[in-house]
Amino acid sequence: MEALKSIALLDSGVGGLTVVKEIFKQLPDERIVYFGDTARMPYGPRPQEEVQKFSMQIIDFLQTQYVKMVIVACNSASAAGLPYYQGNVKYPVIGVIEPGVRAALSYTSTKKIGVIGTAGTINSRAYEECIRGLDPAVEIVSLACPLFVLIVENNLIGAKETKKVAEEYLRPLKEAGIDVLILGCTHYPLMAEVIQEVMGPEVRLISSAEETAREAQEILNEKNLLNPSGNNSCHHRFFVSASPENFVEIGEKLINMKVKAYQVILPAI
Ligand code: DGL
Numbered sequence: 001m002e003a004l005k006s007i008a009l010l011d012s013g014v015g016g017l018t019v020v021k022e023i024f025k026q027l028p029d030e031r032i033v034y035f036g037d038t039a040r041m042p043y044g045p046r047p048q049e050e051v052q053k054f055s056m057q058i059i060d061f062l063q064t065q066y067v068k069m070v071i072v073a074c075n076s077a078s079a080a081g082l083p084y085y086q087g088n089v090k091y092p093v094i095g096v097i098e099p100g101v102r103a104a105l106s107y108t109s110t111k112k113i114g115v116i117g118t119a120g121t122i123n124s125r126a127y128e129e130c131i132r133g134l135d136p137a138v139e140i141v142s143l144a145c146p147l148f149v150l151i152v153e154n155n156l157i158g159a160k161e162t163k164k165v166a167e168e169y170l171r172p173l174k175e176a177g178i179d180v181l182i183l184g185c186t187h188y189p190l191m192a193e194v195i196q197e198v199m200g201p202e203v204r205l206i207s208s209a210e211e212t213a214r215e216a217q218e219i220l221n222e223k224n225l226l227n228p229s230g231n232n233s234c235h236h237r238f239f240v241s242a243s244p245e246n247f248v249e250i251g252e253k254l255i256n257m258k259v260k261a262y263q264v265i266l267p268a269i
Pocket of ligand 1: 011012013015016041042043044045073074075076077118121149184185186187
């Protein structure tokens, strides 16, 4: 039965687990299957075509795992080719950019929005296009913060240098006087505390995880695909492309459950 299948999620590493956490909160009866491409992360500095190929390769793998929906839980991969994945997959495929933008627009009163993300996401201008498409009057200040992904993946969020890096990166945004900041990389919610500290309490941080989970819920509901059977956490599956230790350590803390991750060696493309 279609509704009993899993929701597939992919990211370059642990970042997409911020979306998984929200799925568990909003859709506790659903099973997930997750792929973190830890051998090839970070995606941010890579060319768009390469990220698109990597993402499609992973989606193809995930489609062998009894799934009913794919969530591209990575902004860089969403920016690199969401319409392409949607055109090549028979299940609903959603990304993380539009849900975050909708949330940001609902919170801004000054209509001055900041966006931070990987170099790939920021250079793609995917956020600008999406924001302008929904509200052309909004002023956007966007900025790449490439080191944040490496800080998260290397478990350095608490290190004293991290605050300095954040202060350095975020200075232009502080000076721009935004009232909403979109965390345009799924790794960044893991650094929300330090980002909030640097930006100050008057700036609202938006993680697209919450909105993405809501959109997934809406689509599954509309298509009659919500799991009616009740959850069994033993059925969640996690795959990574490098050795799983680091992913498991960070992942268990983040989603607050035992994580068993299996390594899948992806063929070079
Ligand atoms: N978490 C990803 C994103 O949302 C990818 C970060 C990276 O690998 O550079 O963009």
